[in-house]
Amino acid sequence: MFKRFNVFFIPMALMFLALSTFAQDSWIEQSSPSSSQVLKLQETSQTPAETLSYWDFESGWGNWWVDNGVWEVGHPTSSSPCSLSAHSGDSCAGTNLAGLYPNYSDTRLISPAVNLPSIGVGEELRLSFWHWFSFNRFQDLWGTWHVDSGQVEMQVYNYDSLFWGSWKKIGNTYKDYSVIWSKIEIEEVSSYAGKRVRFGFHLFGDSQGNSCGWYADDVTFHCLAPEITMLLSPPNHTTGPANDTFYWHSSFRATSYRIQIAYDSLFASLSYDLSNILDTTYYITELDTTIWWRVRGENVCDYGPWSNKWAYTDVEEPNDLQNNVPGDFALQQNYPNPFNPQTRIEYSLPKEGEVKIIIYNLLGQRVKTLIDEQQTAGHKEILWDGKGDNGTEVASGIYFYRIKAGDFIQSRKMVLMK
Numbered sequence: 001m002f003k004r005f006n007v008f009f010i011p012m013a014l015m016f017l018a019l020s021t022f023a024q025d026s027w028i029e030q031s032s033p034s035s036s037q038v039l040k041l042q043e044t045s046q047t048p049a050e051t052l053s054y055w056d057f058e059s060g061w062g063n064w065w066v067d068n069g070v071w072e073v074g075h076p077t078s079s080s081p082c083s084l085s086a087h088s089g090d091s092c093a094g095t096n097l098a099g100l101y102p103n104y105s106d107t108r109l110i111s112p113a114v115n116l117p118s119i120g121v122g123e124e125l126r127l128s129f130w131h132w133f134s135f136n137r138f139q140d141l142w143g144t145w146h147v148d149s150g151q152v153e154m155q156v157y158n159y160d161s162l163f164w165g166s167w168k169k170i171g172n173t174y175k176d177y178s179v180i181w182s183k184i185e186i187e188e189v190s191s192y193a194g195k196r197v198r199f200g201f202h203l204f205g206d207s208q209g210n211s212c213g214w215y216a217d218d219v220t221f222h223c224l225a226p227e228i229t230m231l232l233s234p235p236n237h238t239t240g241p242a243n244d245t246f247y248w249h250s251s252f253r254a255t256s257y258r259i260q261i262a263y264d265s266l267f268a269s270l271s272y273d274l275s276n277i278l279d280t281t282y283y284i285t286e287l288d289t290t291i292w293w294r295v296r297g298e299n300v301c302d303y304g305p306w307s308n309k310w311a312y313t314d315v316e317e318p319n320d321l322q323n324n325v326p327g328d329f330a331l332q333q334n335y336p337n338p339f340n341p342q343t344r345i346e347y348s349l350p351k352e353g354e355v356k357i358i359i360y361n362l363l364g365q366r367v368k369t370l371i372d373e374q375q376t377a378g379h380k381e382i383l384w385d386g387k388g389d390n391g392t393e394v395a396s397g398i399y400f401y402r403i404k405a406g407d408f409i410q411s412r413k414m415v416l417m418k
């Protein structure tokens with residue numbers, strides 16, 4: 001799969017074939033060159049997209065630049081022991097592609113500006129790159145050690161002052177040598193989410209000796225996709241009657257889910273295709289046939305793999321009829337959810353009594369009293385049009401609806417998304 005961050009393990013030819021099919025996006029400077037690819041793999045307009053920016057230096061500098069010094073981009077031509085070829089393709093960045101870095105180096109290779117996306121709880125951003133290096137370590141005649149080193153640094157753009165902030169080190173300090181290409185993943189990048197940043201490879205060398213230097217290739221910003229989602233209920237090949245409520249386990253790094261319900265096992269003919277489900281459950285009315293369903297986790301960066309697909313056969317329940325008396329109180333998940341502008345809430349009353357259904361906002365403030373009256377037993381439903389008690393439309397967001405009928409009290413969450 002191309003999706004995950006092991007992207008560089010696949011053959012480059014396949015990669016470029018894949019790249020060419022993705023559209024460019026505003027995640028990074030519009031002026032970015034072809035070597036600075038931004039990938040956006042978008043299945044439908046409703047799904048979060050895989051987003052990563054990627055630089056392989058095959059088309060030269062792109063919008064990278066050098067502050068004070070010796071970094072170069074191109075084909076490495078150094079002789080042994082500095083004679084590694086590029087990690088990918090023909091080109092990479094290096095402090096001196098033809099030999100040793102000079103003494104007194106204090107040189108920074110700086111990336112184009114990148115607007116990192118905001119992330120939610122559980123979501124993570126990463127900066128990864130491949131590098132190799134050989135830095136001088138030298139003890140002089142007076143016993144003093146001179147240790148050259150490299151570190152990656154990040155800088156944040158301040159929209160108020162219109163200046164870039166100070167450089168802050170991220171990841172480790174690299175010293176001595178690591179003379180094969182190895183991959184680095186820097187996790188601290190998550191704390192820069194939502195900011196406009198650029199980063200640099202900063203090499204410090206003093207007056208005492210030098211070495212091959214620092215080489216970098218295949219630099220990428222990426223997000224981590226949610227893990228695969230495991231289905232829970234109803235079990236595979238179950239036949240109703242049952243509530244058509246689908247349950248799954250929460251998947252790591254997912255902040256919402258997408259469920260697909262299809263009339264065929266290939267999911268060619270979709271009955272439902274719903275995103276932005278915040279719970280790990282979904283209630284659907286009146287399928288009345290055999291369906292297949294599957295779920296995947298999503299987050300702002302990416303989506304996880306689809307779960308296994310499970311078959312479920314729904315048969316019409318006699319309880320579906322309005323005049324049958326249900327055995328228990330119940331408050332169903334509203335449908336659709338998320339919704340705009342209206343949604344339907346179903347509930348069941350096994351006996352006659354006083355019923356209240358009230359909608360609250362996240363602060364627990366009452367938004368709308370939907371029902372406050374005596375009702376007969378039966379299966380009921382009520383629509384909410386997204387308006388408060390004062391008749392005005394409420395804002396997008398999470399709301400709770402709560403039923404109180406006799407001793408039965410239950411709340412559920414719903415999302416109004418305009």
Ligand SMILES: [Ca+2]
Nearest residue numbers: 056088089091
């Ligand atoms: Ca390369």
